[in-house]
Amino acid sequence: MSTTLINTIEIIKAGTTKINDVDFDNLHFGEVFTDHLFECDFKNGEWQKPIIKPYAPFLLDPSAKVFHYGQAIFEGMKAYKDDNNDIWLFRPDENYLRFNNSAIRMAMPEVPEDVFMEGLNQLLKLDSEWIKKGKGNSMYIRPFMIATGAGVIANPSEEYKFMIILSPAKSYYSGEVKVLIAEHFSRAANGGIGAAKAAGNYAAQFYPTTLANKAGFQQIIWTDDATHTKLEEAGTMNVFFRINDTLYTAPTSERILDGITRKSLIDMAKRENIEVEVRPVLVSELVEAAKNGNLKEIFGAGTAAVVNPIIGFSYKEEYFELPKIENSIASQLKEKLTNIQHKLAEDTFGWTVKV
CATH class of the missing domain: 3.20.10.10 (D-amino Acid Aminotransferase, subunit A, domain 2)
Structure with a gap:
């Protein structure tokens, strides 16, 4: 995918925000998600136009290969907001490389770097109010890809969906282990x-x-x-x-x-x-x-x-x-x-x- 195309990500903003309903002092890890998500489909041998749109469920064919043959990968990363309201990522290049290494091992298409990085940056900027300042606050980032091609023949899918969703997080503590x-x-x-x-x-x-x-x-x-x-x-x-x-x-x-x-x-x-x-x-x-x-x-x-x-x-x-x-x-x-x-x-x- 060309850089020109990724720089023209279609953005559909949510009509309302859920942020006022969130108790940021009492977050349970990975249960609350921001107003928007990033999505880019792989079809006909190439990546399609990416989009940022309101967070919502989506439909899949019951025979989608992810359900039957488990072609699904993900990453876990975080963003932080400093005292100047600037947003920072921690070693995102390593997450990107590992994501594509996972894709190769699972016979899935590699995600272009500009799709991954620019999609993530634009999504974080759009939902920046959800990232709270202060030690212990962060935004957990979940990039993932699933096989969406229909059919129960045991071979790799020809269609995939790459998405990024965001979840505000507090310091994670699981007690004595x-x-x-x-x-x-x-x-x-x-x-x-x-x-x-x-x-x-x-x-x-x-x-x-x-x-x-x-x-x-x-x-x-x-x-x-x-x-x-x-x-x-x-x-x-x-x-x-x-x-x-x-x-x-x-x-x-x-x-x-x-x-x-x-x-x-x-x-x-x-x-x-x-x-x-x-x-x-x-x-x-x-x-x-x-x-x-x-x-x-x-x-x-x-x-x-x-x-x-x-x-x-x-x-x-x-x-x-x-x-x-x-x-x-x-x-x-x-x-x-x-x-x-x-x-x-x-x-x-x-x-x-x-x-």
């Missing part, structure tokens, strides 16, 4: 789609996570599919382990998502002279470190929560409580990263991009 280390279930397998943000990855997690919830745990730390000896991700987040004063996290692979928060925390930790090792982490290492007192912290890393501390884990029906640490590495890194995102600290990495 205890995790169960997976001994049987796997999040992903070698050769599979674990590195893609495919909708099916998340659907497959729901059943084992529900079993963990019933056992009194909030999330699962996934292990490798072949041996269940290597620690991989925590729930829907990348995961870090602090043993003594070193942070450990698994390398990305076909099974592990290339998290943007993850790579940002690694770079930030190195800048702060915190030792980081990116390598396979064994379950046996974690258990041994917990038993001898060397395991200090476990925390998840992702867009929604940024950093989510884990207070304990269970493996083979043995529970290990982590020590309570003042001024933990998790809290330090979260504070420094969110200060950059909210433009309260200098962005020496060049991660923030003005809308």
